[in-house]
Amino acid sequence: MAHEKLEKQLGLWDVYAIATGAMFSSGFFLLPGIAAAITGPSVFIAYFVSGLLVLPTMFSVAELATAMPKAGGTYYIIDRSLGPVMGTVGGYGSWLALVLKSAFALIGMGAYISIFVELPIVPVAVVLTIAFGVLNIVGAKETTALQKVLVAALISIMTFYIAQGLFSVFSADFFEVTRNQFTPLFIDGATGFWATVGMVFVSYAGLTKVASVAEEVRNPDRNIPWGMFLSIMSAIFVYVAGVFIMVSVLDPAEFREDLTPVATAGEAFMSWLPGETGIILVVIAAVAAFASTGNAGIMSASRYPLAMARDKLIDNRFSKIGSMGTPVIAIIATVFLMIFFLVAFNVAQVAKLASAFQLLLFGLLNLAVIVMRESKIEEYDPGFNSPFYPWIQIAGMILSAILILEMGLLSILFTLVVSIFSIGWFYYYAYGKIDREGAIFHVTARLGKRKDQGLEREMRGILREKGLREEDPYEHVVASAAVIDEPNKNLSYKTIIKQASDIFAERLDMDREFLVDNFCKAQDMGTIPLGNSAVINHIRVDEDCQPQMVLVRIPESIKVSTEGFDVLDEDQTGDVENLRAMIFLVSSSEHSSQHLRLIAHLAEMIDAKHFIERWKSAENESELREILLRDERFINITIRENNRTKELIGKKIMELDLPGESLITILKRNGNIKIPHGYTVLEDGDEISIIGEVEDIEKVKEWRKTDDK
Secondary structure (H helix, E strand, O other): OOOOOOOEEOHHHHHHHHHHOOOOHHHHHHHHHHHHHHHHHHHHHHHHHHHHHHHHHHHHHHHHHOOOOOOOOOOHHHHHHHHHHHHHHHHHHHHHHHHHHHHHHHHHHHHHHOOOOOHHHHHHHHHHHHHHHHHHHHHHHHHHHHHHHHHHHHHHHHHHHHHHHHHHHHOOOHHHHHHHOOOOOOHHHHHHHHHHHHHHHHHHHHHHHHHHHHHHOOHHHHHHHHHHHHHHHHHHHHHHHHHHHHHOOOOOOHHOOOOOOOHHHHHHOOOOOOHHHHHHHHHHHHHHHHHHHHHHHHHHHHHHHHHHHEEEEOOOOHHHHOOOOHHHHHHHHHHHHHHHHHHHHHHHHHHHOOOOHHHHHHHHHHHHHHHHHOOOOOOOOOOOOOOOOOOOHHHHHHHHHHHHHHHHHHHHHHHHHHHHHOOOOOOOHOOOOOOOOOOOOHHHOOOOOOOOOHHHHHHHHHHHHHHHOHOOOOOOOOHEEEEEEEEOOOHHHHHHHHHHHHHHHHHHHOOHHHHHHHHHHHHHHHHEEEOOOOOEEEEEEOOOOOEEEEEEEOOOOEOOOOOOOOOOOOOOOOEEEEEEEEEEEEEHHHHHHHHHHOOOOOOHHHHOOOOOHHHOOOOOOOHHHHHHHHHEEEEEEOOOOOOOOHHHHHOEEHHOOOOOOEEEEEEEEEEEEEEOOOOOEOOOOOEEEEEHHHHHHHHHHHHHHHHHO
């Protein structure tokens, strides 16, 4: 089923701003004093340990989000890995937990605003919810633009705050401060310390919420892991250094009862600033932190109903994309749910109950990595691979279980209630409407049981949406592809396979019959129909070789069957597919993921408007290749005596000073194709095909402009 796509508008700093903004709010501006009451001065160590403990889940989410960059993040990942029942639990639970966290953040924002302006907190929070909801409807780019401003203000003020605080601490008698403020370091031993670690751990939970907007991230393979890594490093630094300063400058007894410890500590060491400048800066930082959490929360939370509606788990109207390119109904539903909780409940207490559910999701995300890898789905192609697999995922699951037990009975009961409701909803509303299973069925398939073929198709679609990686040699493969421009209208598919195999056998120094047999076997399994009257037949070989491609243009009237006939019958042409383009691809089994990305990108190029018209009207082999190339990275140049290119005549290719990393891939001389080598000497009349980066090709185009003069 086709769905409306969200635009890819978000870059690295957008990802950083969303992840960072989702972490800073009550965890820093309200929680430190409460946490210190349990463990004492060691509270800053608890924040550090909690930051380290979130790393397994961060690595897991970074891998999963780069493999499956789709709206819904946690929900989508759990659904596709563990199946739709667990996906429903993850979807409803993630949506509810993030709505509560965001509502709680806006309560905190209202509380800090009331320091200077006497206003009722709940109505202020409701107004802020509506304002951020409207901004989210306007557009993701506009939402993250505000997010970047808020996070920039927060980080800037916190950097100044920490610098001033550390200067104050270390300019005093450090050993005296340590003796007075940090003794005893633990007031309730290991029990109190680990209970505090569990309490503050959820301060970092917002880090993973960036996965819910992964579909809108440009170059997710790079931007998601880097954005998360930079964000967690920033958060650990600010949390640990900031709480260390609070412990150092505040009276221990007062600190443990203080609900605004950041402001109180700031007053202690920023008194040199005129008037109330110090406290104003802290309030600005707090408001920015709470606002960024609320803003990012609405943006991330709204993608859960969007993704669930796409999968028929809730009403399809939630999946509608508005004229601004945002899921309007899903955003409105999220805003109304937040307002309901703000008006009807004590949000602070209910938000705490959701912490255990966050930890359950963390455990499931770590399990999802194991399931996806062990499923052996070839199309599972993450741009980031979690280190130390599977031990780091096992550690993440064990830690989640331990910390859940630290959250208390009420939090565990809340998690059970949400889970039972979600499972009940699935069987009441969605059971029988959906026909898919998770990757876990691929794991059982290895034990002789069934697997979900639909997931492989969906993952291929994701590969296509993600596009190529920088290291993929797509341009080189297409630019150097051999071309069969077949004029014979009475040819069989077996004849085409033989012609293509002859070319591959020469280029790869492989046995022709081996290639023919493998292409025939691949045909029996079904070619990949790319649409637009084109198909691809592809194989992978055990040899370590560079990918090679053969392009075939077929006469207009021929019909070639792509399934259901014996390809060994040389007289059979079939009458199923009216094909004009056939593409053969051979690559090494050692690079299976790259092989699949090349196929996915071919599909993207062939889906382009007017592809088949351009293919039919191409005048020569070079034009056929150009149709499949990204125009800005490819150019054909003819060497002539009467223009600038005459400087190339008589030179070896290895002697040429081509712009940047550009490369000559094909040389056509006297109508014959030659594979260029470093010692190939260029001659007058040679036609060369050059690929390279966009800026390099722009420089080469100057040669063609000269040709036209």
